[in-house]
């Protein structure tokens with residue numbers, strides 16, 4: 001990149017935070033250091049950035065950066081700085097010791113979906129080839145996996161069906177369980193652009209979020225009742241003859257079962273389950289089915305449930321039954337929470353998947369990957385377990401050692417006391433991070449890694465558009481990339497030339513080949529093409545292919561029969577039962593100033609000033625005043641927060657944001673019940689009570 005007359009260089013890249021992946025320039029001074037940000041007129045965000053994006057650069061040269069490996073042999077001793085050789089030799093010795101004594105699967109690995117796609121590919125390969133363990137999973141398990149499961153079941157492909165720009169063409173936009181204005185702020189330009197054109201905007205969310213306040217209709221349903229609500233909406237559509245029968249006949253299987261299932265959800269019954277008005281259900285049905293082009297986008301509010309996959313399927317059913325698939329302005333998508341929420345789940349760091357979205361249980365898929373990786377088929381481990389299940393395996397000493405990068409489970413996993421117990425039981429834990437997170441502070445070894453501005457690589461945003469992040473500065477001395485660390489560990493573990501990667505580009509070239517011919521085909525995407533175009537949506541099978549911004553335009557899905565496989569959905573109550581002691585619903589979520597576990601944003605001045613601590617939102621009927629200390633109690637623990645008294649929150653619901661650690665961690669309170677298919681935790685609903693506390 002070229003310096004201007006002041007010596008300053010503008011490096012084009014993308015925000016490291018959410019799945020919108022706004023384009024930005026990082027400002028680099030004559031000394032080669034990142035010192036600021038400028039908006040970039042990228043197609044995704046058109047010069048806009050949100051508070052997180054504007055402040056992201058402050059991480060890069062932050063005084064809290066880890067700049068040397070840290071080591072301690074016992075958790076009750078303080079960390080000592082050490083050389084890389086000492087840290088890596090100790091790590092390799094512990095991996096060998098644990099695996100020789102207890103077997104390969106006794107050592108686990110956890111990755112993250114804020115890593116570049118190259119690094120997520122490497123995490124999966126390192127676990128299977130260097131560690132030879134089945135226990136590999138990642139923090140997207142806490143984020144997008146319910147949508148992923150539903151997408152695969154219905155369409156045979158796991159991504160949004162439409163680009164963001166299609167929202168502008170829609171006549172009815174339904175946002176379900178997504179606080180878009182705070183979690184994906186720049187997305188609002190599309191939603192409000194559609195509304196300003198005259199589209200109906202419907203928001204289905206227990207809370208009156210900023211976007212809900214601007215909607216034509218806000219439906220504040222009771223947490224944990226999503227599929228009952230969407231089944232009832234489809235019931236009305238069927239009852240009133242508003243389905244697209246030709247589309248259903250030509251393009252789907254399973255419609256009769258879906259139709260029979262929604263019979264059981266007449267609006268008066270669903271209104272009772274969901275705590276909303278019959279007229280709201282009828283209105284949503286008529287606006288959505290009556291629109292020429294309708295779209296539904298959802299996020300964690302729908303997905304973080306023990307019935308998360310069903311919730312997503314109930315929304316897919318609504319879109320398909322009304323023929324709103326595969327057309328400009330008509331479709332379906334999930335808003336990925338993490339920067340690389342989409343790319344992070346495509347290429348092998350998920351316990352059940354191999355690169356290219358291949359199934360680890362499919363013999364042909366296993367054969368293909370073994371060929372690419374150059375390993376015998378019987379050396380490729382079997383499917384592992386999910387992140388929360390791995391914690392329980394730690395508690396049972398089935399997993400005794402762990403290497404982890406890009407996650408902070410001490411804040412982000414549910415039922416914190418159980419999580420802490422699991423990690424405390426580990427005989428050896430090495431964590432890679434650039435700040436000393438709450439989880440890293442509990443490890444035996446901490447390896448300092450680069451931030452996003454210190455390496456290049458690709459990410460896929462919520463549209464499945466692959467974008468390229470560029471390197472803006474060299475890392476501090478003593479800091480290494482995840483790529484270098486994993487390759488160096490692999491070499492010391494005796495993998496020969498299987499990890500001969502020097503750069504992200506080297507990894508990307510292998511990833512392209514590993515994905516070729518799969519549904520998640522990246523073969524036609526090159527770094528050069530990404531730099532020229534600003535992003536390409538996969539599948540992209542050849543270097544001449546333009547990419548696939550909108551799916552299903554030819555009426556075919558990615559199932560072998562080309563049909564949409566509709567799935568009937570039955571609602572069940574949340575796992576944590578309400579009773580006289582715990583009569584309220586606790587729901588959790590994010591706030592505009594912070595990202596995920598807050599390990600990054602809780603250090604950035606302006607964001608901390610904007611939102612220094614968590615709170616609990618309560619309805620005035622509970623008799624608390626603003627700022628009054630309120631204790632939230634669940635079957636797993638309690639925490640005290642200042643009250644934010646809101647007329648708009650349901651009297652039977654309280655809300656706590658989750659970005660902070662113990663003792664105010666929302667995840668002290670949440671339940672670790674999992675969706676049986678996606679294994680996502682039920683963060684969005686558990687039974688609770690509130691009571692006055694004396695101090696914060």
Ligand code: SF4
Nearest residue numbers: 015018021022050053
């Ligand atoms: Fe970054 Fe998302 Fe904000 Fe865009 S909307 S600046 S990608 S956090």
